[in-house]
Amino acid sequence: MAKRVGMEVSIAAAEAVALADVDVIAAYPITPQTHVVEHLSELVASGHLDAEFIPVESEHSAMSCCVGSAAAGARTFTSTSSQGYALMAEICYVAASLRLPIVMVTANRALSAPINIWNDHADLMMSRDTGWVQTVAENGQEVVDLIFHAFKVAEDHRVLLPVMVNMDGFILSHMIEPILIPEAEEVRRYLPPYVPKLRLDPEKPVTIGPVGMPDVYTEAKMVHDQVLKGAKDVVVEAWQSFKSQFGREYRCVETYKSEDAETILITMGSISETAMTAIDQLRGAGKKVGLVRIRLWRPFPVEELFDAIKGAKVVAVVDRAMSLNGVCGPVCAEVKSVLYDRGARPYLQNYIAGLGGRDVTVENFIEMADQVAARAQRGDPMGYEIINVRD
Amino acid sequence: MAKETGIVSWKALELGITILEPGSAGQLKTGDWRSARAVTNFDTCIRCGRCYIFCPDMVYSRNEQGYYEQNYYYCKGCGICAKECPVDAITMVQEGD
């Protein structure tokens, strides 16, 4: 039986990694990820977790160690945030292209300057095109569950790609809340030991990471893209088996009171919970507003998203990151593309909110929902705007 | 490179573009990069092995008498062995002459 405990989400994340019976952890501490790595090092040092903990001198080295470890066939974990991700990014591309099933928890944080340790999705969006599978948690329970799920997906021989589990820095990482921690035996049933398809082995030498000339690079990208696309089915399948093992259900795109909604808000991450509270209040006031939450960011769930929003006349996409002077924020860009490709053209406005730790409140969501409906009514030009900016 | 010469379908690529055959770099013929080849005068050679050590490729191997012989499949004609030979036993001979 799972145990219901009050626990800081970062500590729960580390416990989940330990329950996943990880072999190697290579990580460098950075706020707000620090407690994840600290607790894992304690678990290894105290003998509770039989794993190698490799303290490294930078995130670049952390991911490089992970590449070596995963190539040798070890179940491998790391975690970072923000500037740490920026330093690590070079090797993140390598990890994905070499098809190494590393699992990383990113405690999402803004990027400098100005120096800011608080939450937004700048690091998540920087990692967007690395070819990793990326999931996004809304609460502490999901962080734990998505970690088990991440190993399951990453190590599936149809996937063999690294998986990033995103949790909002501080808002989730430093939150104490009730979390169901499953028994080790339950996790073992869900997540059997990793069987590498190919690994570094002195008895049977292979070359991992050779040069790819122009006559092969395009083909290499093609196969990576196809595998990532195909990973969606495995992601869904792993959530289905998660449900039968643990009872909790996850989908690529989640909806909340959106079936008959005229206005739909789209969110990703922990703000989704706040948005749900706002939806309850808006519904209470007789307004037909619903919520669509993106849980799987890569591979992007195109059909699922379209199905969730196709009935809406008005859509507001909330981005927690900017694409400075692009057409709109990164989540909105995906939504627009999905709609355009299918010939749908609801009124669509993009709101940039919650940058660098700025709180996004229930009231903010109510204002966005009311404002987008009014804009649609007036036929205002569509675009993006940053909310909560002091003039 | 997946295969040096062949153009391979994306469907046929190994996992992570890994090369499964150990030592396959040995197939790479660097010998045709050469405009001059290294030739050793075994009368003056003292079998010190410096040519073997300094050769950036895999040209030299030791024979039963302890002399180092060239495998021209790999010799790029760089001349490092000739430069390093302490008794000037190696000379670079122009190809095509």
Place this chain on the structure above:
Amino acid sequence: MVEIRFHGRGGQGAVTSAELTALAAIDEGKFAQAFPSFGPERRGAPVMAFVRVSDTQIRTREKVYNPDVVVVLDPSLLQIVNVEAGLKEGGLVILNTKKSAEEVRKETGLKARLALVDASKIAMETMRVPITNTTMLGALIKGAGLLGIEALRAPIQNRFGPIAEKNLKACQRAFEETTVED
């Protein structure tokens, strides 16, 4: 849902107070969140920590703006922080002070309903340190009544180990000595 804001100084254990409250509530089968005012930790600087306790699942991630209860760990904070800010209508302010309600009101202008306890004295006498976090939890339980005091036993034991008993004693004494305005 009850929302609580703790005011303390960095190092006094306001964050620990919030954490222990949430852990006790979760142990009782309730839902709870505890979180600090996120940021760099500065010893001595005024800090805040927050708790939400509810019988149903909590589905919001915004900060606590309108607490039902405010707990002030350090009397000197009253001079520099508006501890009543955002307090809900009919909300309760729980103070560590040796003064009477009348004196406090006259000096600070606080209008809210008050619960008072000389937590510094209790902490010094029971634990010989001026750290009032666990002591003030006794006052919180008395004032807000959202948990049984026994619910704090396990979280305090897990957190403080060999010095848990002293903390529990201070907590119990504060529970008994706290006076709550009607």
